[in-house]
């Protein structure tokens with residue numbers, strides 16, 4: 001317990017408090033709000049804050065608009081194209097947003113496919129990808145599945161008799177949706193939207209790739225990396241980010257609690273078959289959604305095989321050289337990713353199981369603190385955690401390492417482990433909750449001691465939940481950029497996401513970057529597939545926190 | 546609203562290969578308390594949902610007051626349904642829940658207020674109107690569900706195991722409340738249950754169902770006293786069943802040799818056709834119709850079987866005995882014999898019962 005607390009405090013709480021302290025103190029070490037006043041006095045920062053709020057809100061609203069009808073169709077109707085729709089809904093999840101950003105540049109950008117065609121036919125262009133529009137577009141395309149999955153869950157959790165009762169009372173059609181269905185699903189829907197909002201303000205890669213800097217996350221990054229570690233403004237931006245996330249997280253938890261009340265008691269929800277015109281309409285819709293969700297994948301795949309592709313519809317010359325580059329000349333990106341993420345996932349599983357066990361089965365004081373700190377990473381943007389690490393671990397030799405932690409690749413494993421810890425804690429907590437204490441007690445009454453009971457009874461029963469949490473940690477760490485980009489000590493220690501970022505900086509490297517992107521997509525797909533294969537529909541729940 | 550009359554005409558509904566209900570013909574008269582009784586999975590809920598309009602039958606037609614319901618959606622049928630889990634809307638208060646149906650019917654607000662309060666009073670729930678369903682006890686929730694349905698003055702009330710989520714004591718109290726309410730309002734009611742006691746206590750008529758079919762449709766007394774077949778005899782109440790061959794049959798008494806070599810005399814009923822010598826028959830005798838005497842006494846009675854007590858269970862108002870005969874066991878109930886000694890395990894006894902108490906459940910001569 002003390003050991004776990006120490007780890008969590010050292011690697012989560014303390015770095016954050018350090019960031020907070022710097023933002024809140026002056027040179028003489030007194031508490032002050034002067035830095036925050038300065039923050040709000042600078043138009044640049046005010047604008048960044050406004051842009052962050054607006055873009056997050058727009059992404060959530062657009063995603064909601066796409067998701068509501070789709071979710072309703074998935075949850076309430078039976079038709080063969082449903083599998084297409086469900087696939088379309090998971091496709092964006094496997095492509096990291098910053099990779100998607102590059103791909104969409106090629107298709108929708110100023111000299112991308114669509115605009116070239118528009119130019120040729122109508123002599124006009126549409127600035128899809130410029131500025132904030134581009135960020136919102138890329139993020140909506142990437143994040144709408146989170147809201148969609150959440151909405152489907154909220155909808156299918158509604159007890160069908162709630163709606164049937166209303167029909168029995170004379171209510172039907174859109175009125176039924178407005179008076180019964182919508183209010184019952186709303187808490188779950190809002191919770192999902194808030195969690196998505198947190199992800200959008202955490203996303204550093206997309207604005208960097210689109211070269212749009214006037215958001216909070218890139219501002220924090222740029223302050224620290226260009227102005228320097230001692231620039232107070234960077235820390236202030238970090239604190240503002242954390243406050244935004246924290247508020248959203250707390251609100252999401254409240255709404256999730258509210259959502260509990262409407263959940264099913266009876267077996268399967270009622271689904272209807274679709275016929276005629278409606279069916280055709282749904283088919284068209286599915287096709288359109290699938291097409292749009294596939295755009296980034298197609299773009300990145302084309303780019304990865306292209307030798308020359310600029311100012312033309314499609315690449316003008318193809319090559320396998322990009323894959324040769326990343327597999328043979330610079331294979332360390334892939335190797336590093338596997339090493340870091342698997343290590344982190346393993347550590348997460350161990351820590352997650354231990355923490356969940358203490359939370360549920362022990363009466364020790366300090367459990368609440370443990371729980372709170374273990375949940376905290378959900379509300380800490382990657383940039384902020386990275387800044388905290390740089391501040392705390394820079395400049396002194398870490399015991400047993402002989403060098404500062406920040407100059408070793410270990411720091412990346414630590415960052416990944418801590419950032420994804422909430423997933424394994426939640427997953428093991430949920431799994432452990434299913435294991436009735438009686439099962440353990442009966443083992444003990446048959447003569448097994450505590451340790452044996454845990455190993456022989458508890459562990460096998462919760463292993464499914466543990467692996468699920470670990471896999472989700474693996475999948476999300478594979479494409480983590482926000483903290484990676486700040487913490488990578490040297491290029492050759494960088495993982496895939498870092499490699500993509502570096503390659504994409506030069507026009508010549510874009511092909512290799514895309515090839516790495518393809519590898520990332522494959523890794524994430526594999527992880528996602530395994531999660532679904534092993535855990536079926538329940539896997540989605542882990543994303544709901 | 547005048548209570549409805551319901552006719553089910555050859556109703557069948559299949560899920561895939563399996564028929565949930567099949568060939569159901571019933572006529573439910575105005576003001577009746579009609580019960581579908583049967584074991585789990587026999588199709589009771591399906592039948593009820595067909596009447597409410599949530600399930601459309603694959604075969605047959607429903608008539609409400611003579612009108613075919615083939616193309617009438619649930620929201621136009623004006624039948625009230627109470628779900629087993631009550632289905633109270635958690636995002637609305639008790640008042641809003643009960644007022645919902647009236648609002649859908651565009652009733653004036655002042656009228657809504659009046660009728661909701663009146664109905665809440667009817668089910669004894671005054672003062673709870675501003676609470677949420679989650680703040681009510683199980684019994685209160687059940688009454689809100691009933692009030693919500695009654696307030697729209699449906700022409701037909703459908704109840705799907707409305708008491709099954711309540712504890713035993715409350716179930717019996719609510720049973721009586723429900724009975725009074727229905728008889729006062731004169732509302733045609735269809736009630737679904739798998740609890741035979743509930744069915745017998747409440748109904749004017751019962752349809753016993755098994756495997757998707759109605760196997761007997763009759764008054765509670767007839768169902769209990771004249772079970773139409775083996776299934777009903779065993780499902781409704783307890784029964785001692787004997788199968789055997791007719792030894793001789795005359796218009797007064799029928800003598801049967803059972804498969805375990807007992808001889809049982811049954812009174813022949815005036816209505817049924819007289820079986821012939823050699824016919825295979827199934828007899829049923831209720832446990833409470835059997836009387837016990839200590840062995841050695843010389844009682845009189847049409848049927849006397851000797852055996853010994855294999856087990857006894859004291860139930861308060863009666864004592865349940867299992868009597869071991871030469872080839873088989875019998876179950877008997879003895880009204881609590883206050884003060885008198887109970888029979889002991891192993892004690893020899895004579896079981897006696899009248900020929901009138903023997904029901905010929907089935908006879909293949911028919």
Ligand SMILES: Nc1ncnc2c1ncn2[C@@H]1O[C@H](COP(=O)(O)OP(=O)(O)OP(=O)(O)O)[C@@H](O)[C@H]1O
Pocket residue numbers: 560564565583584585586587588589590591592739
């Ligand atoms: N939506 C459905 N899909 C497939 N089969 C169904 C469906 N609804 C009912 N069934 C089947 O039809 C049969 C009758 O079900 P029904 O719910 O009517 O039984 P019941 O008599 O109400 O049982 P219980 O007392 O358990 O509520 C069952 O075998 C059930 O499995």
Ligand SMILES: [Mg+2]
Pocket residue numbers: 589590591
């Ligand atoms: Mg049922």
